[in-house]
Amino acid sequence: MPSDPLEADPMRFCLLASGSKGNCLWIEEGGVAIIIDNGLSLSELKSRVKKRNLDFKSLAAVFLTHEHSDHMSGVGVLCRAYGLTLHTSPLTLNAAYDGIGKVDFSPIVSGETVKIGPLVVSAFSSSHDSVDSQVYVIRGSNSSLGMATDLGVVTHLVRQNFLSLTALVLEFNHDLKMLLKGPYPLFLKQRVRSRRGHLSNADASVFLSQVNHSGLKLVVLSHLSETNNDPLLALSAAKEAISKGPGKPKIQAANQWEPTPVFEI
Numbered sequence: 001m002p003s004d005p006l007e008a009d010p011m012r013f014c015l016l017a018s019g020s021k022g023n024c025l026w027i028e029e030g031g032v033a034i035i036i037d038n039g040l041s042l043s044e045l046k047s048r049v050k051k052r053n054l055d056f057k058s059l060a061a062v063f064l065t066h067e068h069s070d071h072m073s074g075v076g077v078l079c080r081a082y083g084l085t086l087h088t089s090p091l092t093l094n095a096a097y098d099g100i101g102k103v104d105f106s107p108i109v110s111g112e113t114v115k116i117g118p119l120v121v122s123a124f125s126s127s128h129d130s131v132d133s134q135v136y137v138i139r140g141s142n143s144s145l146g147m148a149t150d151l152g153v154v155t156h157l158v159r160q161n162f163l164s165l166t167a168l169v170l171e172f173n174h175d176l177k178m179l180l181k182g183p184y185p186l187f188l189k190q191r192v193r194s195r196r197g198h199l200s201n202a203d204a205s206v207f208l209s210q211v212n213h214s215g216l217k218l219v220v221l222s223h224l225s226e227t228n229n230d231p232l233l234a235l236s237a238a239k240e241a242i243s244k245g246p247g248k249p250k251i252q253a254a255n256q257w258e259p260t261p262v263f264e265i
């Protein structure tokens with residue numbers, strides 16, 4: 001690793017999948033990569049990694065936000081296939097153990113930090129209907145990325161730690177009108193809207209306007225519902241949120257079926 005941070009490689013990241021059918025975020029710097037969440041089968045993950053010219057040889061660790069299957073179902077297989085350590089809350093591993101199986105495990109709890117090569121990963125508790133949901137902030141040599149999906153509400157803790165980052169992966173789950181008029185049964189509508197459910201476009205926009213700053217370069221809208229959202233609505237809500245500045249980040253939406261481009265920050 002270069003000793004002068006100005007000579008360091010940029011951080012790069014790619015949402016290999018995003019949504020209720022599977023999530024996977026790849027982050028790398030200086031030839032060291034991590035994955036946060038994997039709801040893809042190993043063969044699908046391999047094909048998406050290849051499609052974006054990423055290299056499994058650089059993969060050094062796996063993190064898991066929470067035990068829901070769209071984030072967890074491919075984690076155990078991935079860790080065993082490449083001999084990787086899983087970093088997550090002990091409560092989450094316990095809740096997900098039937099789905100993950102035996103893996104090399106290193107606990108990370110809210111407020112703690114783990115260093116993987118040049119990447120420093122910090123975990124913070126978040127509000128969601130799982131045992132110990134976490135969001136992550138990843139700092140590299142010259143840039144930083146915050147990843148917050150599956151949030152019922154934005155807590156003070158999450159907001160404070162997302163204030164001055166270079167890029168954000170933020171949940172824009174649903175359009176409230178589409179959810180209310182849509183086909184979900186009442187109990188599911190209530191679950192999604194609850195303080196331990198998912199962020200609406202309007203909620204996420206408020207969060208974005210609170211953490212927007214002049215150094216914010218990129219926001220990737222994630223975990224969009226295919227039933228209760230329209231990417232155009234999410235994009236327009238996010239653009240409206242940043243219109244008053246001070247930052248003018250690029251805005252992109254991730255989806256379920258195609259990996260995003262590999263972003264450099």
Ligand SMILES: [Zn+2]
Nearest residue numbers: 020068070150
């Ligand atoms: Zn999810």
Ligand SMILES: [Zn+2]
Nearest residue numbers: 066068128150
């Ligand atoms: Zn979830």
